[in-house]
Amino acid sequence: MIARIKKLLLSIEQVPTLLYLVKWVFICLLLGAVAGSVSAFFLTSLDWATQYRESHLWIIWLLPIGGFIIGLSYHLYGNDVVKGNNLLLEEFHSPKKIIPFKMAPLVLFGTIATHLFGGSAGREGTAVQIGGAIADQFTKILKLSKRDRQILLIAGISAGFASVFGTPLAGGIFALEVLVLGRIRLDAIIPSFMAAVFANYFCEIWNVSHTHYHISEVVEMNPINLLWALLAGIIFGLVAMLFSKSTHFWSNLFKRYIKYPPLRPVIGGVILAVTIYFMGTTKYIGLGIPTIVDAFDVNLNSYDFLLKVLLTSFTLGAGFKGGEVTPLFFIGATLGNVLIWFIPLPMGLLAGMGFVAVFAGATNTPIACTIMGIELFGIEAGVFIALACSTAYLFSGHTGVYASQIIGSPKNNFYIREKGLPLSDIKKRRDKQEKK
Numbered sequence: 001m002i003a004r005i006k007k008l009l010l011s012i013e014q015v016p017t018l019l020y021l022v023k024w025v026f027i028c029l030l031l032g033a034v035a036g037s038v039s040a041f042f043l044t045s046l047d048w049a050t051q052y053r054e055s056h057l058w059i060i061w062l063l064p065i066g067g068f069i070i071g072l073s074y075h076l077y078g079n080d081v082v083k084g085n086n087l088l089l090e091e092f093h094s095p096k097k098i099i100p101f102k103m104a105p106l107v108l109f110g111t112i113a114t115h116l117f118g119g120s121a122g123r124e125g126t127a128v129q130i131g132g133a134i135a136d137q138f139t140k141i142l143k144l145s146k147r148d149r150q151i152l153l154i155a156g157i158s159a160g161f162a163s164v165f166g167t168p169l170a171g172g173i174f175a176l177e178v179l180v181l182g183r184i185r186l187d188a189i190i191p192s193f194m195a196a197v198f199a200n201y202f203c204e205i206w207n208v209s210h211t212h213y214h215i216s217e218v219v220e221m222n223p224i225n226l227l228w229a230l231l232a233g234i235i236f237g238l239v240a241m242l243f244s245k246s247t248h249f250w251s252n253l254f255k256r257y258i259k260y261p262p263l264r265p266v267i268g269g270v271i272l273a274v275t276i277y278f279m280g281t282t283k284y285i286g287l288g289i290p291t292i293v294d295a296f297d298v299n300l301n302s303y304d305f306l307l308k309v310l311l312t313s314f315t316l317g318a319g320f321k322g323g324e325v326t327p328l329f330f331i332g333a334t335l336g337n338v339l340i341w342f343i344p345l346p347m348g349l350l351a352g353m354g355f356v357a358v359f360a361g362a363t364n365t366p367i368a369c370t371i372m373g374i375e376l377f378g379i380e381a382g383v384f385i386a387l388a389c390s391t392a393y394l395f396s397g398h399t400g401v402y403a404s405q406i407i408g409s410p411k412n413n414f415y416i417r418e419k420g421l422p423l424s425d426i427k428k429r430r431d432k433q434e435k436k
Helices: 002-011 014-055 057-077 085-093 103-117 124-142 146-165 168-177 186-205 223-257 263-279 289-294 304-317 325-339 347-363 366-377 379-395 423-435
Strands: none
Touching (some): 014 124, 014 146, 014 186, 057 103, 085 124, 103 124, 124 146, 124 325, 146 168, 168 186, 168 366, 223 379, 263 304, 289 325, 366 379
16 A cells, blocks of 8 residues: 555656755755855955955065965875866766865865965865865765766855855856856756855855945947947957966966976966066955956056956966956956947946956856846846857857866857867867868
């Protein structure tokens, strides 16, 4: 009798669906509590490191030593996790082994050290790696299947992203969108959103605040203004491509000429310290949040975004740790601030569009970035943000900061037709075709 009732219940689709929901609520609650709390510690540590550096500028001269410590740590203990976010993508597409938990403390320590000594880097990459590394430990503990492990990795990415930026909706979508270019994994939508919401909630429990931005004026949605938004999106996309290519360029350059990995951030640290000294400002190192805030209503230098592109791509290419997203916010907002010279849209609107659109182009996540823009700036600017993000995504080409992103659907069929290739293989294949 009991067996019949059980069989009958399981034959109703909503019953196993309910069990699936309960299972992932439990897992995501645990994941969110741990990832959100670690993100709170990480954000607090970054604030401390930034304040200490700004109060003791002499510490920037120790950047080479900090770089050596970071490089040596990864060389001795982290060779199997040095790929960072790309390792998460590779394990999702071609599972080999559980991501070592040591990825979390190594990238956490490396990022704090990078900011303390004056490197130009962000925080998203660190939070995503922490979330992914923590999440994958549950695979082993709960003995999850291959498919469940994929979903869990998505949840870990969303938990890290959402908690570090305070954007649970964008975090949930980012994790679904970033894995495969042009495709979204909707089979993981519930765990992704739950992990993002729980992680953001537990981060806020620790009284960790996130920066607030404001677009003071949004113009009428008429054809002329929308065309200006498309033009801005094209420019944002080209700059996103510049950032991605610059980061890969510096990384390849250091690997080609400096064979001993711990020495790369030492040489890079010397160059950065001397450069910062001669610039006479710390405006372009660290997160650069004060400048991002200013970009919405203060006229800035026309070259701010270029210097941030150069310093951040060089910092990350040399082997320092951190994310790309907050620097991309800086680049996009300051670029939008400059576009007011020839695009007749409000400064704050252009800064807000650039804030998320350059990010969209560099990470190939236009939907997540549109939602992030709406979460941060309000629905009033939603159409302009969506146009800028989608156009930037298109014009950034088949490049990105995550070389292991798989092409699920090419951005256009005129230039790229291959599917299933990682972005890192596009250039290699193109070079071979040119030689033939």
